[in-house]
Amino acid sequence: MSTMMNKVVGGSFIIEDTDFNQVVTPEDFTEEHRMIAQTTADFVEGEIVPRDEEIEKLNYELTVEKMRAAGELGLLGADVPEEYGGLGLDKVSSTLINEKLTKASAFALSIGAHVGIGTLPIVYFGTEEQKQKYLPLLATGEKIAAYCLTEPSSGSDALGAKTTATLSEDGEYYVLNGTKQFITNAGFADIFIVYAKVDGKDFSTFIVERSMDGVSIGPEEKKMGIKGSSTCQLILEDVKVPVENLLWEVGKGHLIAFNILNIGRFKLAAGCVGASKDTIELAAAYANERTQFGRKISSFPLIGKKLADMNTKAYVLESMVYRTAGLFDVGLAEVDHASSQVGYQSAKAIAEYQLECSINKVFGSEVLDFIVDEGVQIHGGYGFTQEYRIERNYRDSRINRIFEGTNEINRLLIPGALVKKAMKGQLPLMQKAMALQNELMEPIPNQIFEGTLEQEAHLLKMSKKIFLMCGAQAVQKYQMKLEEQQEILSNLADIMISVYAMESALLRTRKIIDRSGEDKARLAIRMTTVFIHDEFAKIEQWAKEVLAAMESGDTLRTQLSVLKKLIRKSPIDTIGIKREIAAEVIDAGAYVL
Template sequence: MIRVSKVLALAPKGLNKFIVTHTRCQATKAAANTVKTEKSEKKSTAKESQSFTMNIFRGHLQASQIFPYPEPLSEEQNETLKMLVDPIEKFFEEINDPVKNDENGSIDEKTLEALWSLGAFGLQVPQEYGGLGLNNTMYARCVDIVGYNDLGVGITLGAHQSIGFKGILLVGTPEQKEKYLPRVCDGKFAAFCLTEPSCGSDAGAIRSKAIKSKDGSHYVLNGSKIWISNGGLAEIMTVFAQVPITDPETGKTQDKVTAFIVERAFGGVSNGPPEKKMGIKCSNTAEVYFEDVKIPAENVLGGEGQGFKVAMNILNNGRFGMAAAMSGTQRYCIKKAVDHATQRIQFGKTIDNYGTIQEKIARMCILHYVTESLAYMISGNMDKGSQDYHLEAAISKCFGSESAWWVCDEAIQILGGMGYMKDTGLERVLRDLRIFRIFEGTNDILRLFVALTGIQYAGSHLKELQKAFRNPTANLGLIVEEAAKRATRAVGLSSPPNFIHLVHPSLADSATLCAKSIESFGQAIENSLIKYNKTIVDEQFVLNRLAQAAIDTYTMAAVLSRATLSASKNLPSAQHEILMAQTWCTEASSRVAYNLKVVQSGKHLDVFTKLSKISKNVCEAGDVIQLNPLGY
């Protein structure tokens, strides 16, 4: 049995250097965020999160943002959205030409004008500023359509509003909103400028600098940014730069990242030629240069020295949109594959009759169902006022981008040689998709973000127990409750979290699998904290497996919730959705069990050690080590 005292003795006293990295469009991007030890016991009590994913790191079920599946649209909003969907689909059918966009490496003026006329560049800007005023769920539906049709156009739109001017929308002053939001809805492109040659996932390495004038009226910005989406088009930019800030108490001056609203019209702003890319070729990507750019002091966005916070807020807020876009792309690939499979005859049958093709199509459809479920669950929760969605949004980005890549690849495989041909359209989609696992947070970094954020939350609970033991009389209930949990778990008498009552009866067994995964996951996190303490931040082999287990557990809950809603409404697709949810939970729960076994197995940890050594050997040699079998 694990003794409470042992847990408390070995628990980390706060993961003092906890790296949280995120990235922006067109490249890995990030901010290193330090989670500081609280200054007083009063402050050390962690805020209780409503996040499902955050809570599974404690082995707890927090169902408030899972069940019931969100339905945030009013009747009026539904009607508004339906009126918008038809024109957007008509635009892609009659005006936009994705093949031409790809070949030309740009979107022609006629197409851009049609997008501006549709209001597509100001979907979430309040109507008072000239936008359409859509909420997150309505926005997700529009992005879904764009993802189905042309990811290059999607990046042009997303770089503009999902990150380009999103900071103004989220944290801008009333004056900033009044000045800039009407302009970004009426022909002025926006861009998000964070990445530099010296920093990708380490945004702390930013070298662009803005010096405040002696009279405090303006800043002078110098520096450069790379891989900026809309960089050659943007007239209004959200730019991040180091600003020397003096602490009034200590008198010490330190550079801190600050966000600015920068206009090309300020002077000193220029850009390089469009980058030549693998995919999303029609989206403009360029280096942007700032030379003695004079920025008015009132254009500081979110407060001086608050740049990291602003950047993270922007990126976290927009990630669900990527899942929505990836959902649309998967649907496009599935349609291509199904059309071919139901018409292509081999050995006397259409190939959809063969088990190999059936498995491919079924798995493609399940991945699409999960991705779609994540996109609308997260956007729906945001629309209901949730502030605890950051881990779920990161998961949706990772899951959606990886699923879309796999679905497109399998669609090409089903089409065979035809799928490899340019005219089929899938090779363009595959090229376009590759960037989505990189930008707005590389999936590798986001997995670490999910794992470390959750572990920090779990560790804070152990600190609460430490505090309780300082005054056991006053906190006897907490101590006894925790001891009882551990004792029953140690002798196998504890029962996992139970939410069978929340799902459709046909999904009861699947809900049990998910609940067991939550319990096992919480125990694995605790064991990892005991074993590694604060050095857990360096155990990336372990962290990646924990993150994958978290992803599988959250996706199980999401599809259980959505399928339950469909069944309760008796939708025509309900039984089909139940089949997909059951299948996903069976396989996802098995992956969870395997990954949790791996992180606690000496045999597998030894494999991690060997992998590390292999990598180091090769990197030291600068090439593979072994000779060709012929010896030369």
């Protein structure tokens, strides 16, 4: 499916237009994709849901048993090449598995940590011997993996790790000492991907086995949510790790860590798609059952508005996630797993979309938090009780804004990654900004929009210009000290996130119109319309904050008058449109497109 796509430069969406034929959408799923999704959904319904309460009580044996059952179905081997016992599926397939697993709550996290950040370091950076030794066992679930980066004193500052690795005098093994914190799957994992500094300075990666002397596990953390997943410390005391268990090369640990985190961020967003849809179904079903003042609460417009907003945001997130999966499929197709350069190739292919991964992670985690919060509100007092599942969805969601790099850190990474690409000559960012400055000196004529989504496409174009205007000014004003202006960077990141979200929804909807006609695309058109108008109002506010932070007086007034040219738009009846969206969600009693 996605092999026909052209390779896209990461971050280019902010300065270039994209053809809807060049994005992957859920409407592109093949029969094989649908079968994989159905297999995963059937596994969750048949194997996990009936044992849900036991898993939630942190039953190690049951969790491992069910993980192995998933392995037998191939659900643990989607990202593992066939020659190492996996299925070697495309990223769209593994994303679908990720999405469909989320109904399994904390169990989905146990699998996610195993197949993603636990297994992928060996897939992308392992030697042939390491792959032959470990991947077949990981693909079946015979061995369970965990990823060990965070330490008691280093969370967001991953490179501040204090765990050390010292090469033995005979050069046969490294001696590892240190403690890793908040390690998912630690209670029952067999294989740990551990980051340590060789000689206290060269950040490196090791494959550590649970059976090695000196490896011990701390007690389970008492967590707010995701209670059915294991989260413990990993304690390393003079652990002798054979030199052949060094992953890639000494001093390359940061490249492994950050690129695996990129994939982890993307997979987290895919999980947020599934959890969002699950929550909408819970909320819509409850709203259709609960009666107050002699009528179902779903008939009240304010409840309907909540369901409309929830469904719309889930549609946009789904559009973003599968668009990004398509980017990865094209980029990673060039990696030769038999090459001695596989580590460099993998790092380059994944790093290309670092910025999009952070965007997906921030948007996905915040959309899910919004959806579960509204879901609890729709349930009223019952939503605050453990009798209703929505309470657990609410608690389980909260970790996503912290996992895989906090949203604050990711917001700083987004514009930072863009500027680095521009400085390397990979994106003509400043050239576009200079051209825009000249354009903004000219009067912008009033426009009349008559065609479907024409005004929304215009607002997207203006949003990109607003970003360029504000971003270029920030770079010119602060230059090398821009990284100290975290509030400005965060606003610029938010504009970029909104642009990617708006564009993903617009491209998907246009693709649906092209294939099925406007009548079949009515709901998608409504959701895209209200989302873009709602986001555009936020972009205007963020831009004004950035400009006011940098200038004052006449200079600021001049800039605000330029901004005014870009933010002109005709208001739409968002209340009416959201009522139409709500009617469809209420009628379906679930997420609907």
